[in-house]
Amino acid sequence: MLGLDFNTGGIIPFYDEEQDDVVANGPYIELERQRIRAFVKAVWHFHLDHMDQACWDELGTLWDATYDNPNYARHTQDHYAYLECVKYMVKLAVHFGDIHRAELYKRNLQTLIDKEYRFGWAGTALGYPWNASDYSIMAQINESLGKLDLAKEQYDKAYALVSFSQDKWRYFEGKHGNIWDLPIAVDPEETQPTLTEWLTNYTPKFSTIDEYKKALVSWMSYVSH
Secondary structure, three states: OEEEOOOOOOEEEOOOHHHHHHHHHOOOHHHHHHHHHHHHHHHHHHOHHHOOHHHHHHHHHHHHHHOOOHHHHOOOOOHHHHHHHHHHHHHHHHHOOOHHHHHHHHHHHHHHHHHHOOOOOOOHHHOOOOOHHHHHHHHHHHHHOOOHHHHHHHHHHHHHHHHHHHHHHHHHHHHOOOOOOOOOOOOOOOOOOOHHHHHHHOOOOOOOHHHHHHHHHOOOHHHOO
């Protein structure tokens, strides 16, 4: 685990390197990954002024040597904690002008999603091989890299999948008398929506990235900050 020394601006370890085998192969891996996510997120939101180029180079080197590899990434049960880590590493890389590293992190993450987390489901045949959270995180990464058309497309796909889930929830509530007393319109006669029908009939909802982000944040707060 990593830390930031505010006095020196350097990166410091939170555990002994001799314990790497325990961290990488035992039950502590999820706790470690959550801590890394909290660390890089905190650096991005609150402590950028404590970092300089040398500090970023040190953090990037440690990340490259330890975390930016398929063997480490595939041993996680919290897929989104790792995606969030990469998202903030991309943001930091772009901030410090390290575009090569940012593109590398993005490319490696996309390969991981395609190879390890891509499931054969109904959406694949319609151009939706990922789930909503994957699209949202990759959209944020591409937005950071200035690839705005691709980011908008991925935000739209995230919105399409999330709105389908909301429609399924409305169907459930309609069939069960709105037992959660949700402030939504429910129709007890409505038929259950299918993903294929929903995506086939779906049209883009918004015209700007900001509109998509505003709509998604209430449904996907875990990956939208």
